[in-house]
Amino acid sequence: MNAPQSKLLHANPSCDKRIIACVVFSLIACIGYVACDLYKLPLFTYYPAVNEFVLGFAKLTESQGPAMYWYGWLCTTTILGTIVGACASLIKVSLSVSKFLAHTTWLAVWALLPVLFNSLNYYWTHA
Amino acid sequence: MELIYNLISVEVFWSILLILHGLISVALLGGLTHQSLSLIVKRRQRNQNILDRFAGVQSAVYTNAVCVLWIVSFFFGGWIYSKYRVAVRIPMEQQGIWITQGLFELKEHLVSLGLFLLPAYYALWTFDKDKVFQNSTKLLTLTLAAICWYSFLIGHIVNNVRGFGS
Numbered sequence: 376m377n378a379p380q381s382k383l384l385h386a387n388p389s390c391d392k393r394i395i396a397c398v399v400f401s402l403i404a405c406i407g408y409v410a411c412d413l414y415k416l417p418l419f420t421y422y423p424a425v426n427e428f429v430l431g432f433a434k435l436t437e438s439q440g441p442a443m444y445w446y447g448w449l450c451t452t453t454i455l456g457t458i459v460g461a462c463a464s465l466i467k468v469s470l471s472v473s474k475f476l477a478h479t480t481w482l483a484v485w486a487l488l489p490v491l492f493n494s495l496n497y498y499w500t501h502a
Numbered sequence: 503m504e505l506i507y508n509l510i511s512v513e514v515f516w517s518i519l520l521i522l523h524g525l526i527s528v529a530l531l532g533g534l535t536h537q538s539l540s541l542i543v544k545r546r547q548r549n550q551n552i553l554d555r556f557a558g559v560q561s562a563v564y565t566n567a568v569c570v571l572w573i574v575s576f577f578f579g580g581w582i583y584s585k586y587r588v589a590v591r592i593p594m595e596q597q598g599i600w601i602t603q604g605l606f607e608l609k610e611h612l613v614s615l616g617l618f619l620l621p622a623y624y625a626l627w628t629f630d631k632d633k634v635f636q637n638s639t640k641l642l643t644l645t646l647a648a649i650c651w652y653s654f655l656i657g658h659i660v661n662n663v664r665g666f667g668s
Contacts, residue, residue: 391630393625393629394630396625397624397626398622398626400618400622401618401619401622405615405618408618409611412611423584423585423587423588424588441588441591443587448614452618456618470634473635477622477635478638481638481642484615484649491608491612495604495608497604498601498603498607499601501598
């Protein structure tokens with residue numbers, strides 16, 4: 376490798392693809408999870424009292440008992456995060472962008488905390 | 503499940519799961535706290551006070567254990583959650599214990615976010631050989647530790663309200 380090429384590589388170094396894939400997965404999954412909660416997007420609904428599954432979002436019924444969406448949100452989010460993370464690993468990302476992305480993972484949790492807190496308003500106002 | 507219920511009662515089965523979930527969480531809490539303190543407490547010479555000794559560990563060693571323990575604890579927690587929805591939450595609603603329920607639901611959300619953070623946490627600790635992402639690794643670890651502490655305390659409170667033996 377001649378000197379100018381080496382200089383160019385040093386000026387714009389790229390990041391390990393494994394780090395990019397994992398960081399993007401985490402970021403998208405965290406945001407996706409909250410979006411699934413807010414917009415009612417579970418992959419399936421589970422009725423624990425009767426041990427039944429229904430595809431997508433299903434309302435609470437008297438015969439089946441309480442409905443659980445949490446398992447469905449986890450599945451929706453995992454699929455979404457995996458697809459976006461895999462796609463992100465194909466893109467060459469500079470070190471500065473990947474550093475920014477790595478910071479957004481932990482920042483996302485603290486930023487989403489008030490949103491999650493507000494989504495549980497039912498419990499705070501009921502007391 | 504029927505086979506297990508023939509051997510032990512339903513209450514004993516769920517109590518065993520709850521105790522296992524609690525024990526795994528204690529191990530996870532210990533590992534994450536060791537790792538977090540080693541990142542924030544300045545390394546001094548050994549044989550100092552107890553805090554220095556607690557923080558004087560090789561932080562990277564805990565990464566695999568934290569990931570495995572979080573996943574296993576999450577698995578047990580997720581399993582118990584279905585029972586909680588029917589046998590715990592409904593009586594708590596009837597008793598009007600709303601704040602505790604809200605805090606517990608927030609815990610479920612946070613541990614899920616923590617689970618999704620694990621790939622980034624693992625990758626940053628394992629693949630970042632040049633320590634380029636040192637700051638984000640540190641803050642991500644501290645975030646996971648905060649989630650773990652909150653979850654542990656709220657889980658304990660809910661267990662006190664209507665947990666083991668209720």
